Amino acid sequence: MDAVDVSEHYEVTTAEETPSLLSIILDANPRAWAALSDVLPMSRAIANILVFVNAHLAFSNSNQVALIGAHLDRAVWLYPSPPKPKSKTGADASGDVPMQDVPAAAAPSSSANKYPHFAQIETAVLSSVRSLVDNTTEADLATTTTQLSGALTLALCHINKAAQALCSPVANLEDSRKANASDAPPTVRGRILVISVSDSEPSQYIPTMNAVFAAAHAQVVIDTLSLSGDPTFLQQACFNTGGTFLAATHPQGLLTYLMFGLMADSEAREALIAPTHDTVDFRAACFCHGRVVDTGFVCSICLSIFCELPPGAECLTCGTKLALGNYGAKPAVLPRKKKKKRRIVNGNGREETGSATGTPRP
Known part of the structure; x- marks a missing residue:
């Protein structure tokens, strides 16, 4: 049609x-x-x-x-x-x-x-x-x-x-799960x-x-x-x-x-x-003195931030014993690797090998 x-x-x-x-x-x-x-x-x-x-x-x-x-x-x-409020509590029967x-x-x-x-x-x-x-x-x-x-x-x-x-009332549990999904509008x-x-x-x-x-x-x-x-x-x-x-x-x-x-x-x-x-x-405030700090001590359990080491190295929030490890130690300096010397053979630079004579040429 x-x-x-x-x-x-x-x-x-x-x-x-x-x-x-x-x-x-x-x-x-x-x-x-x-x-x-x-x-x-x-x-x-x-x-x-x-x-x-x-x-x-x-x-x-x-x-x-x-x-x-x-x-x-x-x-x-x-x-x-x-x-x-009309009453002493100011709430209705549901408490709201x-x-x-x-x-x-x-x-x-x-x-x-x-x-x-x-x-x-x-x-x-x-x-x-x-x-x-x-x-x-x-x-x-x-x-x-x-x-x-x-x-x-x-x-x-x-x-x-x-x-x-x-929100409209859902009919069953499956609909309620869909309504609460993160991708729902x-x-x-x-x-x-x-x-x-x-x-x-x-x-x-x-x-x-x-x-x-x-x-x-x-x-x-x-x-x-x-x-x-x-x-x-x-x-x-x-x-x-x-x-x-x-x-x-x-x-x-x-x-x-x-x-x-x-x-x-x-x-x-x-x-x-x-x-x-x-x-x-992105600075945070410490949990001990309330100061805004750039660097501090962080508890690995509750992520509490302290501007200085708590007394007894114990977290003031959860009571976890804080292990500082090698905090304050100087970093280890590794020796540099020696580079192989290059020698000039027939005007060309080549890496040094263990042989006494050079590589034969045709």
Whole structure:
């Protein structure tokens, strides 16, 4: 029939888009933002981040976003905001605390000039940041450590929960094994963007690296935009997860870095040339004093790193007796092999042989 009526029939199939979940971790260190206030105030930075969030959501109706604040002594949700607990525990019958997009008290006023979803996110983020700043005390300012590891853990848990919510129930065990296979397409493309303004804290090395390895195992990309400071551990996080690390030389152009360097997700980057970082600082923090060291002693059992030999040559983590072997000994110098002398015979150089006369010529 196709040849008779000269028509072409196509088999139409529908394919759902894989949602992209962007989790933004904002370094809310007050000391770092105070030092950066002349170049980029925190209020202007949040306004630029909200524009970036709106652009991410405008790409697809299925895209999602989450914002987490990494403070001095805690990691808090900026969006979605947890509701006020109605009971003492604040959990339902299953023990889970429900989340909502925006608190009822902070509901935005209706405006025809602003998309309602964008207005909800803006109201929730500004309300959460204002509450975070108001609850910061002088005792909190005595601590200089940013809880980056806690924020990474919250982001990974949120991505995993979103992926589990989108999974369809499997019929049998064989289908569940196929769904959990490594080559199965992901139900959600999750990635984490860290906006850093402070240095990496050596005491946060172990929990941060644990979160990075978990992200690499879950195929979650970690991107970093460093406005100031030297985030050594975040460079390693971007390298291990295949993310992008950008060090902003002009922090006032925050929106430009976000829109042109960090807008594309992991799937779109396969068709683009993503910015790369030339050098990566692979230094680690020792387990004994928390110092960032270039060389040290490594336990062969638990891979713990020590800047100096532990007391009694015993690993402080697993208790294994460390055997140093010939550590500190001078390297052995092997004598050079004597080369055979070459003598000239009839104007030609030839290797010396054991015969007294030369080789007869025809």
